[in-house]
């Protein structure tokens with residue numbers, strides 16, 4: 001299957017008074033057409049910065065795209081001007097966030113927001129755009145769409161607002177939808193409805209999805225592949241089965257052990273990963289997980305492990321993959 005997105009050797013930093021925060025440190029991943037890829041990892045590991053870099057949403061400065069390429073449909077988004085990005089955002093790439101109020105315009109009726117995007121990006125007439133906006137609200141399951149189309153975002157409930165944001169994001173049928181914690185703020189029933197809706201819309205439109213979430217249950221249900229990030233790097237990537245049934249990286253194993261799972265004995269205690277991620281102003285030279293890893297060896301301290309294929313299409317960045325690892329001494 002063809003790739004819609006290829007992130008290549010991406011480095012992103014923030015210049016702050018405290019120094020250069022090296023938020024993304026050389027990540028590589030791709031998203032195929034029609035596929036759903038999860039990005040997981042603890043708070044601060046760089047999930048949102050990755051998403052916002054693809055959309056070029058953070059102004060530069062403070063952000064500095066130091067190195068790399070973000071190839072979307074064969075074109076490098078890092079080489080686009082702000083004007084060119086405006087044409088891509090909301091048209092070719094849609095984005096939904098945890099808080100719909102950050103992307104919905106509070107001063108504009110919901111229907112009008114969808115219509116404006118269709119007029120701007122697809123050159124529809126006002127009447128056509130209004131009709132499509134109505135359809136979009138219907139499609140995302142908003143009751144009484146002909147009334148809702150003329151209401152403002154604050155007149156919608158949380159779940160309905162999230163649906164409206166999805167309607168805005170999908171109105172132009174983007175080739176890629178980036179969803180950053182799209183359901184975290186919603187209660188469980190509505191969360192399930194929104195996720196079902198995203199899946200259904202994906203089946204209808206064939207869009208690719210990048211889903212960022214802390215909820216590994218949602219990942220298992222929604223996604224084809226998983227990218228595991230730690231301290232601005234990708235430490236493991238593979239299919240859902242690879243990651244959930246044959247995790248190779250100690251950090252991935254730690255993540256899985258820190259959340260409840262169906263196949264777990266009720267009396268089995270959850271094991272949070274002890275310690276905190278490294279400082280990104282002065283990240284460690286060796287393996288970023290060294291200080292917290294129960295398998296760490298002497299080599300891990302001063303030498304960074306590269307991502308290596310550990311199974312078909314599964315990659316892990318850990319010295320344990322090395323054939324000589326069994327002979328190494330623990331730290």
Ligand SMILES: Nc1ncnc2c1ncn2[C@@H]1O[C@H](COP(=O)(O)OP(=O)(O)OP(=O)(O)O)[C@@H](O)[C@H]1O
Nearest residue numbers: 014016021023042043044045046047048049050280
């Ligand atoms: N504007 C900024 N200035 C300085 N540092 C920043 C800025 N935005 C993000 N960072 C840093 O970049 C790193 C990655 O942040 P990011 O928001 O991508 O984390 P995340 O994985 O999305 O976390 P969460 O799960 O909490 O949403 C963090 O160390 C964060 O402190």
Ligand code: SF4
Nearest residue numbers: 287290293300318319
């Ligand atoms: S490289 Fe070493 S410290 Fe890093 S995860 Fe593997 S064993 Fe642990």
Ligand SMILES: [Mg+2]
Nearest residue numbers: 047048049180
């Ligand atoms: Mg985030």
